[in-house]
Amino acid sequence: MEQKPYTILYVDDEEVNLRFFAATFSWEYNILTALSAEEGIRIFVENDIDLVVADQRMPGMSGVQFFEHIYGLNPEPARILLTGYGDLETIIQAVNHGKIFHFFQKPWAEEDLTRAFERALKIRTLQQENAGLIVHLQKTNEELSRALHEVEALTTLLEEENQLLRQEVNDSFNFDDIVSKSPVFQEVLQRTARVAATEATVLITGETGTGKELLARAVHRISNRRQKPFIKINCAALPAQLIESELFGHEKGAFTGATSARPGRFELAHQGTIFLDEIGDFPLELQAKLLRVLQEGEFDRIGATRTTKVDVRIIAATHVDLNAAVQQGKFRADLFYRLNVFPIHTPPLRERKEDIPLLVRHFVRKYALKNGKVIRRISKKTYQLLQTHHWPGNIRELENVVERGVIMSKTDKFKVPPEELGNMPVTGGAENGALNSLEENERLHIIRALQQTNWRVTGDQGAARLLQINERTLQSRIRKLQIRRPKEFDD
Template structure:
């Protein structure tokens, strides 16, 4: 930055002299000189004026020096903090100075860069050659010189740079040095590469088009075209590129319609689709093209280009004309045929009128038939309902008087929310009746939760019924919802209620009375709305006398007792049960048992069935499996067990041969115990499995074990 001396000095020399003379006059007004007064005064005056001039000039020089130093500091700041790297090289390419941006560009402090050869940072030999040639050009030629090289930074990364340099003379010796700016153009190079790849990709796409395409500049000169264009119009790229579209191929494109498109339509519209041009071309003959034109502004050339795609529709148009001709011929044929059809239609209309008369009579007959059909369907539905009422109630099968009473009781209590106590021997269908009550109740859309009190270990009964919290006892590592909580809004069926531990009966009583309980390990009271159906094969009154069942709980459960009759008291239901089980196991096993002999039914009706319906079901399933052909064959040999309390003339019902046992009459409990022991001995004391005693007796394995505990049956 230079300083204009005329602007720095506030006054000219003449003004300084006048000021100096005035100051000197004030100082020497009282001084006496030995020389002539005039001469002395003149000499002193000259000297003092000169001194004052020098002092004032010194002040101005000091002020100019300060301004120069400030300008130099500003220049150094601009030099250091410029966003572009500035380097100063000597004639051999050694770095003499570098600004902060330059040191950051190479990733090296400025100190180590001093006197370092720039070639050390150039990636390859070719780049070093380019830089050396660049230095020579700068020294030999006037003006700015430019080159591009790749540099290696201190971290090993490579950058692409553009170097612009100029030679200047410096110092007293006027040695030449080179001032250079180095700019990182890596991103620009990447963009340039991406643009080139995109351009090549676009050109490849253009070449893959099956229709001719030509690219024009704004002045309608051809820039490029695809292979399909050259092939169709039988021209070469050399004959095409750079030519006016109208001059192409002996001016075969000098077409009035095409001139209208380029000179009138495209200047007003950017995109034109399906513009039809029909023309006779010298080499390819008469053609009809649909042209699609689009103007695109290209920033790289600073002007518009025109994309012109062509679709040859000559054959399609010819096919359309042929189709139109065929259509007219078809219309003529259709008109002739329509006249014939009109005459036939008139004749058909007359026939339809006759048919309608016949249809009316048929409709009347059909109405009568439909009426009779609907009546038959209603009668069929009514008869089915009557059969259902007479022979079954849900899953309960039978028509005996004893079972009719059960049906009536179920119908009475099902709609109510009253607690039901089902009594009866094992296998009489207490679970079936419980499901029938639930399905006929207002709670049928909610769950029926079944709990068999004999299958739950005594230590887990409470947590199973009422639930438990995590950590309530050892091993309870998760929270569990109890059966009463699951059954909320529905029904819970407590099977074998007589087996419930005495200490839990009070909690059950509380649920029945108040509808609330607590989970094991939780102080929070839970409300529940549950209908309770309980079942047992024990004599609960006897259990109360023995101290094994709470009397207050019994009265709460015994709101509506239903006693299910044993199968031996409703033997007339056995044929219906046999038919039901045969149908069931035919579908399950895949057999086709269709008949049951009267001898087989008589055989089954004479047996006293200590296991009741469950035992009968097991016998029928086994018979279906073993039967050959389509007739049921029962191979079981039933033993005779007279029943205490029955008349002597009815003891023959226990045997198949009608033989009297000749032994004393036994009680039912004793007979059941002896029968269980005998079956266990027969199976080798095997309870579960295919050949186990539970399957033969028609009992669940858990129920059989409960009976064994009840009767004190132990293997010897």
């Protein structure tokens, strides 16, 4: 009988699940099963286990608690959690404490688990080999120092991948899906779908808060690279002296503090996608090195004596006008043309206001659940109020307003007081410093006054008195600026 190379322990309190799992994977692996966490601990202690799979929801001891227990006994076997919908906080806690290698929502797909098993067992084998190499290298001479260097590099790579996995688990739940019915944004989604299946470089432009990262992730998710890493770096969040090391990596001793070799984000994204957010802030002195990756698919680590080849798809995003930056000498023209192969522009929220009710409902559900609130209704006046606001901060600003409203809610009806928007910046326009026109600022100012006076124009409590102008003058300006009173105030 052929000896199977790996042993997998599966723990689940439902016997039918154990039988199905064993029938599915026993052709390739030695499968052991347990009907409870307690039985699983006994089997784990008595056998040489390479990988453990457990259901999260079990009586007595949950899957995460079970993993914490066996982690104390032997941290080396990989751990995979099977979970139902709604266990997000438990999953994040388990990932952040290093207690699980991966998780899958039920029902799981055989091909997904198979890929996860192969990767987890490969990493386990590498870790075992690394441990043996380290012991051996301690007894060897200078001739084997290169092998030690490779082990250190592999260990660093595993740590980097673990950190990025944790970040992706957290990031992937920030926005469950794209919410839109706007014809303008539907065109954007159609362009996104068309380019996703290709290998073309994508440049996503638009104001801050319009969902550029969301589109970048959508391109990756429906591309042929979706099974490979999606690596993000914010070019505006790092000092110029750190960006080169973060993107391209460095060798041991390349500079002060470089105590070990470290792969860059491009190496981690090999065969996957790298998302360069805020590319307009990319340092001019490093743009030639980025251009080389785009043209040749190669780069040099800092301090390296050999060139590294990578296969990476690049998606870039910016809120600045790169054409203007080229004219000002702040951005290389040849790099701009390489990035601008397939441009996608995300419209500001003020140009897709029909999406505001959908987004409001989405964020109300999200933050009600997060804050333990029960909200069944949304005020019509709130819908109207939010649709009249200019939203200079776009979807991010709307999300913040809704979150505050949910936190302040005392009943099951969601409302946003007009004064909440009164504290918002009145300037809109592009994030590159452009200002609203004088007429647009006047329109916004009048709307604010009307909101604060419940859309009363005349009288002691009217907007004309608040603005200190003649009532007929205000009525004339309202007509000219096409300001329309919400229907609920018609009475």
